[in-house]
Amino acid sequence: MKLLHKIVPVSRLVKVWPVFLLALIFFVTGCAGNSVPKEVTLLLDGKEFKEPNAEIHEGQVMVPGSFISSALGKKVEWIEESVSDKEEGEQNQSVYYSDQVAVLMYHHIMETPDRDDILSAEQFRQQMELLQQEGFQPIGMEQYLDFIIEGKSVPDNAVLITFDDGYESFYEHAFPVLKEFDYPAANFIIVSSIDSSGTEKTPKLTWEQMREMKKEKIDFYSHTYDMHRYGMIDASGKRKPVTTRNLYLEQEKRTETDEEYEQRVREDLLRAEERLKEELGNTRSVLALPYGAHHDKLLEIMDSVGIEASFTVKEGINDREDRNGFRINGGRSDQSPETVIAKLKGQDVQPNVLVKGEEAKLRIDGSSVEFSKVFKGDTPEDTLVPLREVCREFDIKVDWNHKKKRAVLTSAKTTTAENKQE
Numbered sequence: 001m002k003l004l005h006k007i008v009p010v011s012r013l014v015k016v017w018p019v020f021l022l023a024l025i026f027f028v029t030g031c032a033g034n035s036v037p038k039e040v041t042l043l044l045d046g047k048e049f050k051e052p053n054a055e056i057h058e059g060q061v062m063v064p065g066s067f068i069s070s071a072l073g074k075k076v077e078w079i080e081e082s083v084s085d086k087e088e089g090e091q092n093q094s095v096y097y098s099d100q101v102a103v104l105m106y107h108h109i110m111e112t113p114d115r116d117d118i119l120s121a122e123q124f125r126q127q128m129e130l131l132q133q134e135g136f137q138p139i140g141m142e143q144y145l146d147f148i149i150e151g152k153s154v155p156d157n158a159v160l161i162t163f164d165d166g167y168e169s170f171y172e173h174a175f176p177v178l179k180e181f182d183y184p185a186a187n188f189i190i191v192s193s194i195d196s197s198g199t200e201k202t203p204k205l206t207w208e209q210m211r212e213m214k215k216e217k218i219d220f221y222s223h224t225y226d227m228h229r230y231g232m233i234d235a236s237g238k239r240k241p242v243t244t245r246n247l248y249l250e251q252e253k254r255t256e257t258d259e260e261y262e263q264r265v266r267e268d269l270l271r272a273e274e275r276l277k278e279e280l281g282n283t284r285s286v287l288a289l290p291y292g293a294h295h296d297k298l299l300e301i302m303d304s305v306g307i308e309a310s311f312t313v314k315e316g317i318n319d320r321e322d323r324n325g326f327r328i329n330g331g332r333s334d335q336s337p338e339t340v341i342a343k344l345k346g347q348d349v350q351p352n353v354l355v356k357g358e359e360a361k362l363r364i365d366g367s368s369v370e371f372s373k374v375f376k377g378d379t380p381e382d383t384l385v386p387l388r389e390v391c392r393e394f395d396i397k398v399d400w401n402h403k404k405k406r407a408v409l410t411s412a413k414t415t416t417a418e419n420k421q422e
Helices: 002-007 010-031 065-072 121-133 141-150 168-181 191-195 207-214 258-280 296-304 337-345 387-393 412-421
Strands: 040-044 047-051 055-057 060-064 101-106 137-139 158-164 185-189 218-222 230-232 239-241 286-288 309-311 353-356 361-364 367-370 373-376 384-386 396-401 406-411
Touching: 040 060, 040 065, 047 065, 055 373, 060 065, 060 387, 101 141, 101 337, 121 168, 121 337, 141 158, 141 218, 141 309, 158 168, 168 185, 168 207, 185 191, 185 286, 191 258, 207 218, 207 258, 218 258, 218 286, 258 296, 384 387, 387 396
Parallel strands: 040 406, 101 158, 137 158, 158 185, 185 218, 286 309
Antiparallel strands: 040 047, 055 060, 060 384, 230 239, 353 373, 361 367, 373 384, 396 406
8 A cells, every 4th residue: 555655645635546446347247257148048958059049037948949950950930920730732811912022132142151141052942942832923024124114914922033242152052942942933143253263252053054054944133244342432441332422533533524434434344234134045135233332323224224124132022113123132151941932921920029828938949838938939949948848848957157157958868878888
């Protein structure tokens, strides 16, 4: 204290001391590693599962249905949506919308995605299967254009399946599934990346692959020739989509004129259409706008080069007058197939709604399981259920450490094996 007194006057020490004491408490309880973990950790037979969506409600650990699926290998469904309750071959006859078209948007597909904005091959197949089960009617681009441009009719629950960027994963993972379900689809390709095939970090389609797929109801349209990128718009290096901004010409130390912008965009769009006609015999012109970016001048240029319709990345369902159409993003691995279908239906289910009594049920591996309570999410996999009740249902021992927010789970099979060894 004498040393501290030499540095800090007593009058200031009285003011500083409470702050110093609080900082010391924070260091001991926080930095020293004694803080409560933010995520619940579950260990099942020695395998760790981190569940950031799990919650503790009134002393009960609540885990999402996705844990039941991933850790226990059980199929989780709503009671009212179980396909097993329907007659074989029967399809849902509900009408979610009429005289409209929902457009699904996808990009890259992987067996095991390494980012949330990449869809897994299995999730894509599940979505396509749900389209069939829930009574959606996939249509092709020709029928969509006839609806938008000529006002022709479309079936109830009409849906157009689209992909952007022309990744080779479309041929490997999506095409076989589309062919299996006999669904038409469209892929918007960055034409320059096809012409320079082999130079892309993520492999792109080839013209030969596209010609093969065109025989099976798959069409290909423009995502521009070479404007799917950002470019400099001023001397400071600020970058924006090149489709919508006058570019900075660094060598000339000036910005494009409006006339130069229009000429550049028009020539790119025309070049893309010319290549699509040469390689695939296209007779109709459709554009997926890079990043969904657009303004009135760009739409005017598109109209002048004969582009009949275009698509943004904004979500919604298209009416006849929507030449610059909406799309629903189905291509994320961090949303369940059921969530995508709910969007198509226009459903707005509020997540984390506490439900008790008769409604607190899920179908797990075909059997109805009743819980004391559930927090109902958008999908069965988002729904939170009591961990101990799940474990009781499947004969799993639970040891919960509240301080560490960690549950050690031991299945009956493991327990039996350990007893035999003893």
